[in-house]
Amino acid sequence: MRASLLPLLAALTLALVASPALAATIELTIDKLVFSPASVEAKVGDTIEWTNKDVIAHTATVKGGWEVTIPPKSKGRITLKQAGAVDYFCRFHPNMKGHLEVSP
Amino acid sequence: MFIRPTAALAAFLLAGAAPYARAAEKPTDPQIAHIAYTAGTIDIEAAKLAIKKSRTKEVVDFAKDMERDHEAVNKQALDLVKKLKVTPEDNATSQALAKAAKEERAKLAKLKGAAFDKAYIENEVAYHKQVDSALETLLIPSASNTELKSLLETGLKIFQGHEQHAEHVAGALK
Numbered sequence: 001m002r003a004s005l006l007p008l009l010a011a012l013t014l015a016l017v018a019s020p021a022l023a024a025t026i027e028l029t030i031d032k033l034v035f036s037p038a039s040v041e042a043k044v045g046d047t048i049e050w051t052n053k054d055v056i057a058h059t060a061t062v063k064g065g066w067e068v069t070i071p072p073k074s075k076g077r078i079t080l081k082q083a084g085a086v087d088y089f090c091r092f093h094p095n096m097k098g099h100l101e102v103s104p
Numbered sequence: 105m106f107i108r109p110t111a112a113l114a115a116f117l118l119a120g121a122a123p124y125a126r127a128a129e130k131p132t133d134p135q136i137a138h139i140a141y142t143a144g145t146i147d148i149e150a151a152k153l154a155i156k157k158s159r160t161k162e163v164v165d166f167a168k169d170m171e172r173d174h175e176a177v178n179k180q181a182l183d184l185v186k187k188l189k190v191t192p193e194d195n196a197t198s199q200a201l202a203k204a205a206k207e208e209r210a211k212l213a214k215l216k217g218a219a220f221d222k223a224y225i226e227n228e229v230a231y232h233k234q235v236d237s238a239l240e241t242l243l244i245p246s247a248s249n250t251e252l253k254s255l256l257e258t259g260l261k262i263f264q265g266h267e268q269h270a271e272h273v274a275g276a277l278k
Contacts, residue, residue, distance in 0.1 A: 092173070092265065
């Protein structure tokens with residue numbers, strides 16, 4: 001029994017060493033065409049998850065970069081791969097704006 | 105010069121919100137609900153025409169966005185009037201809007217290709233601008249029911265977004 005646990009422990013230790021900071025999921029909401037919070041800090045590897053409370057579809061779009069579609073009464077998510085500060089907006093309603101500060 | 109739905113709204117605003125202004129009256133909630141629903145339907149019908157006629161991806165995509173959003177908002181409006189047991193009431197503004205929109209659609213139907221795209225998008229910019237202005241200066245301040253007011257306020261944000269979206273597409277067509 002003890003022997004069979006060892007590889008598991010080893011794998012776990014290795015995983016912890018490989019990623020000193022565990023990736024987190026950062027939850028944002030969209031309500032009445034507002035990204036909330038409007039600005040968040042995250043790390044590479046974190047997932048941003050938007051919950052759309054509106055009855056219309058939105059997007060989180062970075063000009064010349066990625067785009068996430070967030071259907072009405074539903075969720076959309078992206079795992080951050082690059083460090084840096086990005087401004088994003090809704091392609092359907094460009095008056096909706098948000099900001100991400102992504103550290104390495 | 106087209107007689108645009110926007111012209112009807114503009115006249116409505118510029119003339120001191122005639123015919124209500126003459127009697128120093130604001131539109132009632134049943135009238136506001138009717139005007140808002142009519143304005144949405146006009147944009148859905150224009151979008152359907154654009155989806156059928158345009159060969160430009162940006163224009164067709166934009167029209168689909170308009171159809172989807174305005175249908176969602178109009179459904180909310182219908183659900184709300186049902187809940188509030190309000191019967192939307194036809195009125196001179198709704199009639200002027202519908203008449204002008206019919207004429208605009210007839211003009212658009214005769215256009216093709218780039219001329220159609222340009223006329224449709226330019227009208228979308230102008231139309232949303234006028235609807236937003238009507239919401240801001242007249243319909244929202246006149247609404248007495250708080251839920252109706254809140255729906256109109258959310259509608260205003262959505263349509264301001266459409267206005268910017270339409271301007272973006274208009275810029276891309278040039």
